[in-house]
Structure formats: structure tokens, C-alpha cells
Amino acid sequence: xxxxxxxxxxxxHEIGEHCVSREEIVRFASEWDPQPFHxxxxxxxxxxxxxxxxxxxxxxxxxxxxxxxxxxxxxxxxMLGLSLRFPTAVRPGDELRQLDECIEKRLSRSRPxxxxxxxxxxxxxxxxxxxxxxxxxxxxxxxx
Amino acid sequence: xxxxxxxxxxxxHEIGEHCVSREEIVRFASEWDPQPFHxxxxxxxxxxxxxxxxxxxxxxxxxxxxxxxxxxxxxxxxMLGLSLRFPTAVRPGDELRQLDECIEKRLSRSRPxxxxxxxxxxxxxxxxxxxxxxxxxxxxxxxx
Numbered sequence: 001x002x003x004x005x006x007x008x009x010x011x012x013h014e015i016g017e018h019c020v021s022r023e024e025i026v027r028f029a030s031e032w033d034p035q036p037f038h039x040x041x042x043x044x045x046x047x048x049x050x051x052x053x054x055x056x057x058x059x060x061x062x063x064x065x066x067x068x069x070x071x072x073x074x075x076x077x078x079m080l081g082l083s084l085r086f087p088t089a090v091r092p093g094d095e096l097r098q099l100d101e102c103i104e105k106r107l108s109r110s111r112p113x114x115x116x117x118x119x120x121x122x123x124x125x126x127x128x129x130x131x132x133x134x135x136x137x138x139x140x141x142x143x144x
Numbered sequence: 145x146x147x148x149x150x151x152x153x154x155x156x157h158e159i160g161e162h163c164v165s166r167e168e169i170v171r172f173a174s175e176w177d178p179q180p181f182h183x184x185x186x187x188x189x190x191x192x193x194x195x196x197x198x199x200x201x202x203x204x205x206x207x208x209x210x211x212x213x214x215x216x217x218x219x220x221x222x223m224l225g226l227s228l229r230f231p232t233a234v235r236p237g238d239e240l241r242q243l244d245e246c247i248e249k250r251l252s253r254s255r256p257x258x259x260x261x262x263x264x265x266x267x268x269x270x271x272x273x274x275x276x277x278x279x280x281x282x283x284x285x286x287x288x
Contacts, residue, residue: 032208032209033208034209034212035220055208056208056223057204057205062176064176064200065176065178068179078192079230080229080230081228084226084227084228086224114192
């Protein structure tokens with residue numbers, strides 16, 4: 001785990017990857033975002049994407065999973081807030097790579113032992129297109 | 145379904161609710177955000193929240209589910225982007241109510257038949273605390 005002191009500003013790390021199957025797109029959407037263009041190939045063909053795409057929430061979940069599985073992840077105490085963009089749709093068979101970069105960090109004024117870290121996270125497909133751009137801020141624990 | 149023309153600016157709608165169980169918190173986190181404070185009551189007690197809390201991604205998924213299950217939902221063609229805040233933690237047993245409000249709308253300049261809608265969505269627990277505040281923008285279909 002990387003504590004607040006270990007987080008380097010301006011250094012991007014490739015932290016993991018995930019292959020998105022058609023089955024996973026339909027399963028996630030069935031449970032959490034049952035809109036036709038995430039569930040049904042036929043109806044998805046009529047959508048602005050022209051085919052099946054992952055729910056935006058599913059794409060965020062993939063990013064969250066890659067982050068959480070990384071043994072070298074930041075020692076997050078809490079998520080404060082985030083903004084998300086989805087420049088390109090996520091489609092069945094996409095292989096996504098995640099890059100994390102700390103943009104800024106400072107010690108918390110009100111909470112001793114914690115710092116605030118601003119991060120930029122991107123998921124990129126094999127064609128090099130960004131499918132997910134997240135700017136987020138976290139409370140991160142300092143070294144014990 | 146509400147098409148672009150049907151969306152009223154400045155009118156908040158209560159669109160649904162969801163009760164969050166301990167089992168659901170652990171199950172979602174096990175699959176998508178396996179950090180100890182979302183999985184294990186003992187370790188969660190040591191966290192800044194002092195107990196088990198839902199993953200931020202899970203909270204977003206709940207909001208997405210309430211939206212998608214609403215038969216009167218907007219005819220969304222695509223999600224463009226969003227910002228999320230989590231002012232209060234979501235805990236086992238929370239009963240969350242969702243309010244959606246259109247902040248602004250305009251016809252798309254580049255895509256005939258579509259409009260851009262800016263929304264504000266909140267999830268509130270029974271104590272009246274906001275646990276989730278989302279500002280989002282969507283492409284919404286005009287009436288056929």
C-alpha cells in the first residue's frame with residue numbers, strides 16, 4: 001500500500017487491465033442499469049452507438065476493480081468526490097488498461113494523519129482511445 | 145418514457161427508492177471494490193467511518209438502478225459526463241430516496257433529433273442526509 005507520503009505528484013502508473021466480455025456487460029446492466037441498449041444486441045443496433053455498449057456505471061466499476069486489486073494502491077480512507085467522462089463507448093471484447101496519476105496532494109487541515117490526494121485515472125482501449133477519464137479526490141492515510 | 149420535449153426544467157421528481165442491505169454492500173464490494181472497509185465489519189470499525197459503508201461505485205449503481213427502473217425515465221441516448229459527491233456514508237439498512245431534477249436543456253447542435261439535458265440527482269437517507277449528489281449531462285432523444 002502507498003501511504004500519503006509515498007504518493008508522487010505528476011507520475012503516471014499503469015496499474016492493471018481488464019477484458020470486458022459481452023456476458024459481463026449484460027450481467028452488470030441486468031442488475032444495475034437495465035436499459036435496452038446495454039442488454040439487447042438487436043435494440044442496441046438502433047442506438048446512437050450502433051451496438052452493445054457497457055453501462056457507464058459498469059465502466060466505473062471496472063476502474064474501481066482494477067484500483068482495488070492493485071496491491072500497491074493508495075491507502076484510501078474515503079472517496080471525497082469525482083468527475084467522470086466517457087469519450088468513447090466500451091464494447092464487448094474491449095481490453096482496457098488503466099493509468100493512475102496523482103495531480104496534487106496536501107495534508108488535511110482538519111484531520112491529523114490524513115492527506116487529500118487529487119488523481120486522474122484513465123481507461124484506454126487497444127486502439128488507444130480513452131473510454132473513461134476520472135478526476136477524483138480521496139482522503140489518504142499517512143504512514144502509521 | 146419522457147422525450148426531450150417532455151423534460152421540464154426546474155421541476156424535481158421523486159423517482160424511486162432502494163433499501164441497502166449489508167449483504168448487498170458486501171456482495172457488490174466483493175465483485176467490484178474489494179477494499180477491507182467495504183467487506184469486513186471488524187476492519188470497517190477501524191476506518192474513518194467507524195463501520196461498514198457502501199462502495200462509492202455501489203452508491204452510483206443504486207442511483208442508476210432507480211433511474212432505469214422508472215418507467216417514466218428520460219429517453220437517454222448516451223451519458224456524456226458527470227460529477228459525483230458523497231456527503232454522507234451509505235450504511236447497512238439505509239433506505240434511500242432518489243430525486244431527479246433537470247437543471248438545463250438545449251437541442252444538440254451537431255445531432256438532429258437529440259437534445260442535451262443537465263440533471264441533478266440526489267439520494268437521501270431517512271434522516272434527510274444527502275448521501276449522493278450527481279450532476280450529469282445526457283443526450284436525450286426527441287419525440288419520434
